[in-house]
Amino acid sequence: MKIQKEQIVDCNTHYLKSHEENYDFLANKLNNLGHDVSGIVSKLADFQVAIPSWALGAGGTRFGRFSFYGEPSSLEQKIEDIGVIHSLTQTAGAVSLHIPWDIPSDYAAIKEKANSLDIKFDSVNSNTFQDQKDAIESYKYGSLSNVSQAVRDQAIQHNLDVINIGDKLGSKSLTVWLADGSCFPGQNNFQTALQNTEDSLKAIYKRLPNDWSMLIEYKPYEPNFYSTVIQDWGTSFMLANACGDKAYTLVDLGHHLPNSNIEQIVSILMLRGKLGGFHFNDSKYGDDDLTVGSIKPYALFLIFNELVYGMQNNPQNPDLAWMIDASHNVKDPLEDLIQSLEAIQEAYAKALLIDQDELRVAQTNNDVVKCQEILQGAYRTDVRPLLEKARLSRGGALNPIHAYRALDIRGGLIAERGKNTVATGL
Ligand SMILES: [Mn+2]
Numbered sequence: 001m002k003i004q005k006e007q008i009v010d011c012n013t014h015y016l017k018s019h020e021e022n023y024d025f026l027a028n029k030l031n032n033l034g035h036d037v038s039g040i041v042s043k044l045a046d047f048q049v050a051i052p053s054w055a056l057g058a059g060g061t062r063f064g065r066f067s068f069y070g071e072p073s074s075l076e077q078k079i080e081d082i083g084v085i086h087s088l089t090q091t092a093g094a095v096s097l098h099i100p101w102d103i104p105s106d107y108a109a110i111k112e113k114a115n116s117l118d119i120k121f122d123s124v125n126s127n128t129f130q131d132q133k134d135a136i137e138s139y140k141y142g143s144l145s146n147v148s149q150a151v152r153d154q155a156i157q158h159n160l161d162v163i164n165i166g167d168k169l170g171s172k173s174l175t176v177w178l179a180d181g182s183c184f185p186g187q188n189n190f191q192t193a194l195q196n197t198e199d200s201l202k203a204i205y206k207r208l209p210n211d212w213s214m215l216i217e218y219k220p221y222e223p224n225f226y227s228t229v230i231q232d233w234g235t236s237f238m239l240a241n242a243c244g245d246k247a248y249t250l251v252d253l254g255h256h257l258p259n260s261n262i263e264q265i266v267s268i269l270m271l272r273g274k275l276g277g278f279h280f281n282d283s284k285y286g287d288d289d290l291t292v293g294s295i296k297p298y299a300l301f302l303i304f305n306e307l308v309y310g311m312q313n314n315p316q317n318p319d320l321a322w323m324i325d326a327s328h329n330v331k332d333p334l335e336d337l338i339q340s341l342e343a344i345q346e347a348y349a350k351a352l353l354i355d356q357d358e359l360r361v362a363q364t365n366n367d368v369v370k371c372q373e374i375l376q377g378a379y380r381t382d383v384r385p386l387l388e389k390a391r392l393s394r395g396g397a398l399n400p401i402h403a404y405r406a407l408d409i410r411g412g413l414i415a416e417r418g419k420n421t422v423a424t425g426l
Pocket of ligand 1: 279325
């Protein structure tokens, strides 16, 4: 399914007048405050977030899974679904593949399909948290950290295979997330597990193409419930440093214990030039995989404040690989992704409204009240007309959820694919 430009123009007609009124009012107000409104709009229009190939079907829990029907059953269909989201939002111009769930059978055809929808191949993700059919060794007790050299070698080889696949598609980074750890005290020797992991990562890093980076993700618990080998940003940072200049830490919002100060983690990693990627989602308790901004939008804004500061002040940090990492059970996955993209853009736009010079002066004067006023003044601004303007400038929908429903995209997908297709993924 492909959305035609005229369909979006039609959907926009209904909203155009109120958009123009709202935008003019806001732009006028912000210009009077000294903001470069058109500069902000063009930054929003340029900001692209990768959609993971596993987020296009209904997510599940260990208790059950409820399909939304019409799910994509092939990589080609997954890319088509991202094309739908990208047409409407103009923010989803990349796909992040999960190997082995999404190994292309015809590389040229997949590249052509993605290209025709203006979608690039972002970071590729390896999977050593499941055993694959016909695999000789099992990851039941860990992969890169396993006590067995044979298991570690198999996991290393898998990561090299993933790099090879990504290279053929134009990807430039490998994301490694390990489920390795232990469920019971005494099960693992912490030092051996970490040392094995470091040695394995170095073996992968040694074979990384020169223009590639390796992103090391961390997570405090789950699926292991007593210890995780790469449990926090400090461990990831240490491993990235041990590997070399092309290895970075990847922050996933859901991979923190409750109340962690994620904005501070982001800030310190950027200062050291070691923040390589970012996974968006939201959560109340743990790695809940909820829609971005649905639970803690203010925390997301504070994180974006640090990201914007870092992007402006830390040339030592590379461009980030942005991705949504969420897949939940009760929403149409495409609508969920559209909402997530909107929340990301909203937090970014608000962070761009923070007057960094004014904030620095207030910080220098220890004017704590003023500092809060500056942050919250930006946060309380309704920036949605700026997002609409950015989408409109690229041919997107003024109201993507409305357009998705008005065009009955899900109905069309069900008619095309049937009710029984199941997307590979979590
Ligand atoms: Mn993640």
